[in-house]
Amino acid sequence: MKSKKAAALSALGLMLLAVISTGRAAQTGDTLNITFQGKFIIASPCTVSNDKVIDVSFGNISVNGVNGKDNAQVIPYSVDCHGAPDDSSLDLTITGTQESYDEAALTTSADGLGLQIQANGQAMKLNKPLSTTLGELSSLTLTAVPVKDAAKTLTEQPFTATATLIAQYQ
Numbered sequence: 001m002k003s004k005k006a007a008a009l010s011a012l013g014l015m016l017l018a019v020i021s022t023g024r025a026a027q028t029g030d031t032l033n034i035t036f037q038g039k040f041i042i043a044s045p046c047t048v049s050n051d052k053v054i055d056v057s058f059g060n061i062s063v064n065g066v067n068g069k070d071n072a073q074v075i076p077y078s079v080d081c082h083g084a085p086d087d088s089s090l091d092l093t094i095t096g097t098q099e100s101y102d103e104a105a106l107t108t109s110a111d112g113l114g115l116q117i118q119a120n121g122q123a124m125k126l127n128k129p130l131s132t133t134l135g136e137l138s139s140l141t142l143t144a145v146p147v148k149d150a151a152k153t154l155t156e157q158p159f160t161a162t163a164t165l166i167a168q169y170q
Helices: 002-023 135-139
Strands: 089-095 102-107 113-119 130-133 142-148 164-169
Touching: 102 142, 130 135
Parallel strands: none
Antiparallel strands: 089 130, 089 164, 102 113, 113 142
């Protein structure tokens, strides 16, 4: 009987020792508070030219007068970002089918003729954003200039081209 009591006390002692040992185990974790911050803004989309189609007319152009400088036409656009501050970053992108010989020229319906888009006289790559601010937008003039593929001969014919002007601010 004594051995049964001793065995029971031994087993109880081992269990108690296991509980005490577990309670004394070294701490292996830590806690940390995370703070999240942000700013809510009213981000309404920009409106380009009151959502109306922009027409740019070139009239009659001499086939021999296409040189990438002459016959430039201003693209009469406006952008309204509905009360966003002037220092807001703005990306302007003109999307369209690009000519293989000029990354800033739209493909037209006339073979060998493209329309190079320029921002303040500098070629503006198609399908790539031009970064500016809303405040600087009033001094940004966009133009379209007829350009020619040097490997082609232009023929007398009407032409058209289509592009999309996208304005996005942050």
